[in-house]
Amino acid sequence: MTIKMSPVLQAADWAKKAGELDKPYGIADDLKKLARLFDQLPQDALELDGLADAKAADLAEQMLKGDYARVAKAIADLARSLAAQAKKCEAELKKNAQAPKPAVAAAGQIAAGVQLLANDIDAAQAKALAELKSARARLADDAKKEQAAADKAKKEAAKAPKGEEEDDADAIAEHKDEAKFRGKVKSQLVSWLKKVKTEGAPRAKFTVVVLGKTWGVYLNKTAGESEKKIAKRLAGLDSGFKHCKGEMYYDPKAKVWVFEGPNIPVGRANATSMSLALKPIIGYAPRLRLQKPGEVGEDSEGADADPDEAQAQAQPVAGPPAKDPKGVEPLKAFTARLEALKPRILSAANADKVKPLIAQAGELARKGQVDKAQSLLGQVEDLLTGTPPKAPPQPTVAPAGPPTDKLAKVRQEWAAARSEAVRGIEQLARAIEQEYRDEVDQRAQVAEATKRLRALAGQLKDDLEKQLDLVIKAADAAARSTQLRTAKTRLTEVLRVVATDPLMKELDGNELMPQLRVVKPMQDKLREIAAVLG
Numbered sequence: 001m002t003i004k005m006s007p008v009l010q011a012a013d014w015a016k017k018a019g020e021l022d023k024p025y026g027i028a029d030d031l032k033k034l035a036r037l038f039d040q041l042p043q044d045a046l047e048l049d050g051l052a053d054a055k056a057a058d059l060a061e062q063m064l065k066g067d068y069a070r071v072a073k074a075i076a077d078l079a080r081s082l083a084a085q086a087k088k089c090e091a092e093l094k095k096n097a098q099a100p101k102p103a104v105a106a107a108g109q110i111a112a113g114v115q116l117l118a119n120d121i122d123a124a125q126a127k128a129l130a131e132l133k134s135a136r137a138r139l140a141d142d143a144k145k146e147q148a149a150a151d152k153a154k155k156e157a158a159k160a161p162k163g164e165e166e167d168d169a170d171a172i173a174e175h176k177d178e179a180k181f182r183g184k185v186k187s188q189l190v191s192w193l194k195k196v197k198t199e200g201a202p203r204a205k206f207t208v209v210v211l212g213k214t215w216g217v218y219l220n221k222t223a224g225e226s227e228k229k230i231a232k233r234l235a236g237l238d239s240g241f242k243h244c245k246g247e248m249y250y251d252p253k254a255k256v257w258v259f260e261g262p263n264i265p266v267g268r269a270n271a272t273s274m275s276l277a278l279k280p281i282i283g284y285a286p287r288l289r290l291q292k293p294g295e296v297g298e299d300s301e302g303a304d305a306d307p308d309e310a311q312a313q314a315q316p317v318a319g320p321p322a323k324d325p326k327g328v329e330p331l332k333a334f335t336a337r338l339e340a341l342k343p344r345i346l347s348a349a350n351a352d353k354v355k356p357l358i359a360q361a362g363e364l365a366r367k368g369q370v371d372k373a374q375s376l377l378g379q380v381e382d383l384l385t386g387t388p389p390k391a392p393p394q395p396t397v398a399p400a401g402p403p404t405d406k407l408a409k410v411r412q413e414w415a416a417a418r419s420e421a422v423r424g425i426e427q428l429a430r431a432i433e434q435e436y437r438d439e440v441d442q443r444a445q446v447a448e449a450t451k452r453l454r455a456l457a458g459q460l461k462d463d464l465e466k467q468l469d470l471v472i473k474a475a476d477a478a479a480r481s482t483q484l485r486t487a488k489t490r491l492t493e494v495l496r497v498v499a500t501d502p503l504m505k506e507l508d509g510n511e512l513m514p515q516l517r518v519v520k521p522m523q524d525k526l527r528e529i530a531a532v533l534g
Contacts, residue, residue: 002046003120005038008109018103025089027110030082033442034114036511037078040449041071041121042502046128048135049263053143055239057136064128067452067502072121074445079118086111146224169220173229182281185218185230189282192219193257194308196250206259207231208244208274212499213527214492215277219248234281236488240496255306256287256299266290271300279304280534305355330370337377338362344384354380402484402532404472410532411468414525418460421518424507425457431512452503459497464490468529488533491526498522 007013011031015022022028045063090107093099172188175181192204204219207227216235218227223245232238246261259274271288279285284304291297338358345354361376429450436446467487474480498504498519508519 003041003043003117003124005035005117006109006113008106008113009034009117011035014106014110017100017106021089021093021099021103025085027082027085027089027107030078030085031110034075034078034082034117037071037075037445038117039506039511040503041075042067044500044502046124048128048131053243054136054139056243057132057139059239061129061132064125064132068125070448072118072125075121076118079114082114083111086114143225146222149222149224169218169222169224169226169230173226173233181233185234186281186283189217189219189278192248193250193282193286196248196257197252197308203247203249206244206246206248206261208259208261208264209235209237209241210244210265210270210274211235211237211241211492212495213273213277213530214241214495215274217274217278235277236485236492240500251289254289254299255309256289258289258291258297260291260293262292264290264292266292266295266297268298268301271298272302275300275303283307330374331365334361334365334370334373334377337374341377341380341384345380350383354383357383402471402534406532407468407472407529410525410528411465411472414468414522414529415462415465417518417521417525418462418465421507421522422457422460424513424516424518425453425460428507428510428513428516429453435512456497456501456503459501460494464494464529484533491529491533495523495526495530498526 009031011028014031015028018027042063045060045068048060086107090104090111093104093107172181172184175184195201196204205221205223205227207218207220207223207230209216209228209231214235214237216231216233216237218230218234220227228243232241235241242263242265244261244264246259246264248257248259250256251258267290271290274290275285275288278288284307285300285302286306287303288300289297338361345351345358357376357380361373361380364370364373364376432446432450432453436442439446464487467483467490470483471480471487474483504519508517510516
């Protein structure tokens, strides 16, 4: 829900209609104060869709009963005095024959409009708290159902013949070996991406946790608490995220995997972000589409080629067999040679050069020109021999990690951006104190506002910089892996403050210091750090 302030409460509109008649009442100044207070109202606290768990509900309640309630009270207090002044102004202007009618009408509209605004703000809070109570009950009920479903799935898995049961999601979520955990997740994701492509195949259930550009994605028959644990672990998120569930299927015409759910973030940018989050796990960025039921979403950009498609292009279609001098069918010999090359092709550093030749060879083989196809395979072998294969992905327990020079550079740039933001916030706090130094009746609000600003600056500590230093200075691969995981957690925490804090959103280009630009530079540097950390 979104609360909007009526145009009749605009100071400029009133000043234009009343002119000098405003001086005895000071309505224009009160309207300006009202606008500033309204801008501070954290309306995002009213948005309760996608609450992930009880902890998220607690945070929402704290915001509603804390920052929201504080600003709502300040608006209500101002509304009472402003409404009284506006009514007084209206009554006195009606007795003044020379008073312009638009001013008389505007005074009455302000008196009614400001009280209506205060009522709307209080009603929105009451509605949100009622919805939050219902959400808590729903979350508790969902948790019970999901646990019951998980227990049932465990029992069914225990009954399944050995070798046929699927990996238990709860067991995967709790796996202590990070490399094996990611290996099992990869196997599950790849399996479902293939399953849903079969005509008439059942849809997969997806579980997603997302915060900004940080995504955790998991696919299974169910989307319960165990699946959420896996998604959280993949994303490195513990709280503050959006939890989404729905169904995933394949659109063969568009050649795209569709994730459809009631609260999934939609749009091309989100689809691309999710696709890129999957790439380190499954080895390629799939073409994805995110949409709500009954709608058609936008496809992701920059998707990699579908490995199944590439393999199909390289697979020749058998024609009439022709025996070579040794009695071996040429087409079978070509196919055997191609199959032997596939492992080397998939791990080749120059796979982008090799794959077109493979596709061309397959096309020639389908046309019966096996000799030419074999000749192209010879060129492929020469390319593979002359180029060392790509190193296989390293397990996360001992990764090579990000390049230290790049990490050191972006760490230094982040430190500068953070320091500049802290300075800018302090300058804004002082500007507020200076602007309202003569406003005796506003001292409490000014003190509270500057206190909140300085508390926000206090959240921008140098913890991330120190952790990045530990990554850079790690003695060995194992130590660096541990420090890298901690750095990613620190990064998520800082990003949550910079990207989601309501007060942070209002800093750049604010009314008192329109030249202030500190939030976007921090966001840019945090994205660069995320890219370097991988």
